[in-house]
């Protein structure tokens with residue numbers, strides 16, 4: 001699919017390295033996409049309905065876009081972000097688009113600018129440069145494309161050359177969309193669209209409605225989630241259902257990386273929390289303990305664990321009160337891994353049957369903590385930089401920061417972590433280009449022969465993520 005209009009996009013500016021990088025990039029430019037972690041709504045592919053207007057596709061759900069405009073005083077309601085209390089927000093796609101185009105200059109130098117521009121040109125073939133003055137022209141051209149059958153979700157999935165896409169669901173999800181996908185030959189174990197087990201809403205005592213979520217978990221599974229033993233049984237049962245729907249990994253988004261084995265105290269803490277009598281510190285201790293429980297479950301059922309601590313959720317309380325979760329109000333915080341992960345690593349860190357992929361929102365930890373950890377424990381792998389860190393600059397710094405102690409083969413490959421379906425090929429293309437540049441430098445400095453760089457870039461783009469996330473026979 002990518003990329004015709006700017007063939008040397010993001011490749012090194014120095015001519016010698018650029019020539020090497022072009023050669024390396026050419027080896028991976030057309031490889032299939034492995035997308036083991038993201039937030040695309042599976043309904044999109046299950047129902048395969050045409051996308052609505054360009055704004056509903058590209059602006060309203062993209063919190064990178066709406067938060068930047070909010071930072072300059074444009075309210076999310078003006079951009080069509082739904083309100084929590086149902087009070088009216090803008091619904092006219094063209095008006096939303098004009099508001100966005102008026103703020104286009106705000107995105108200069110950001111990855112959002114790059115993703116959107118590449119989406120316009122490479123995915124939609126729309127080459128008119130966006131300005132406030134061309135807003136209508138670009139909108140009409142995109143809308144015309146969206147009306148064509150080739151721009152339905154499944155047709156795009158084929159054109160994007162996605163081999164496997166993992167969505168993310170809570171244990172309370174009935175996985176109905178994935179059942180539909182399986183019935184259509186798209187889902188199920190080894191399928192093209194699979195799910196991921198994301199249990200935060202039944203694990204985190206601070207999650208809105210935790211206790212009623214745990215009740216619901218009991219109803220779905222027929223287990224007695226009034227007891228800790230029943231709660232664990234219910235979680236095991238949902239993991240089995242997720243695995244039957246094709247899941248190969250779980251996903252854990254905690255405020256910190258803390259792990260802990262509460263032993264027999266876990267049941268008492270759970271009982272307190274279920275009675276509504278949780279004490280200060282219980283939520284953190286329980287989250288930490290559950291990571292160890294999930295590691296034990298992973299040793300039994302084989303799910304790869306993804307751990308991404310460090311987001312202060314709903315930091316922008318005004319935004320949360322009006323528009324809810326996941327609309328751009330989260331902020332990264334300092335995150336500590338070395339001591340936090342020690343209980344988990346003491347228990348299972350040297351067991352190669354366990355696979356934990358670590359992500360961060362705190363770039364400082366790459367060199368100091370994460371690369372040495374991943375470079376020293378069999379169970380650990382380093383996930384790609386993402387969310388606040390998914391710019392070409394950080395992708396480059398990631399390789400510079402971690403390769404010295406973790407090498408390439410303790411990293412897990414690129415993840416797009418995106419809700420924006422149409423940006424998937426663009427984001428993977430950016431990562432492939434940055435890796436081509438990094439490897440070209442190693443070749444130019446005589447640190448790696450070209451044939452080994454060539455093997456490495458194919459591993460990074462395709463073979464590693466496929467193996468790490470257990471897609472296909474190689475696992």
Ligand SMILES: [Zn+2]
Pocket residue numbers: 037038039417
């Ligand atoms: Zn995610």
